[in-house]
Amino acid sequence: MKKLNFLLKFIGFGLLFFLIYKIGWRETIESIQKISVSHFIIALIILWVAFYLKSVRWRIISISYKISLKSFQAFKVFFIGLFLANITPGRLGDFGRLLYIKDKLPSQKVGWSSLIMDRNFDLV
Numbered sequence: 001m002k003k004l005n006f007l008l009k010f011i012g013f014g015l016l017f018f019l020i021y022k023i024g025w026r027e028t029i030e031s032i033q034k035i036s037v038s039h040f041i042i043a044l045i046i047l048w049v050a051f052y053l054k055s056v057r058w059r060i061i062s063i064s065y066k067i068s069l070k071s072f073q074a075f076k077v078f079f080i081g082l083f084l085a086n087i088t089p090g091r092l093g094d095f096g097r098l099l100y101i102k103d104k105l106p107s108q109k110v111g112w113s114s115l116i117m118d119r120n121f122d123l124v
Contacts, residue, residue: 012087054078058118065114067104077101094119 020028055078062069069077077100084093098111105111 051078051082057121058114061117061121062114065110065117066106067101067110067114069101069104073101 052075055075056071058078059069059071059074062074077097080100081094081097084096085091087093095112095115097115098105098108101111102108
């Protein structure tokens with residue numbers, strides 16, 4: 001699993017540098033310099049709060065399905081699922097969360113149900 005994590009990170013950085021190379025380093029640096037630092041910090045804070053609240057929502061849903069997750073574990077696994085969702089089509093990577101909590105699941109059916117319920121709340 002550690003080799004896979006390293007490989008995914010390596011591929012991610014490789015893709016980032018390839019995209020910047022294709023766009024142009026100078027254009028990329030000029031665009032980054034135009035960003036207001038205060039707006040950037042505010043946007044980061046809003047994103048982190050939103051992601052934290054979504055992980056709390058998922059933890060509450062999980063508790064209702066008798067899946068015991070600690071707050072930090074739910075937050076960490078939520079971010080893993082968010083990463084996987086961003087690199088897979090149709091945000092299917094969200095279901096990768098089940099791989100990281102499979103020892104806490106009463107059954108696979110319960111895990112799938114909790115994630116589908118979480119996705120339904122996203123739609124609302």
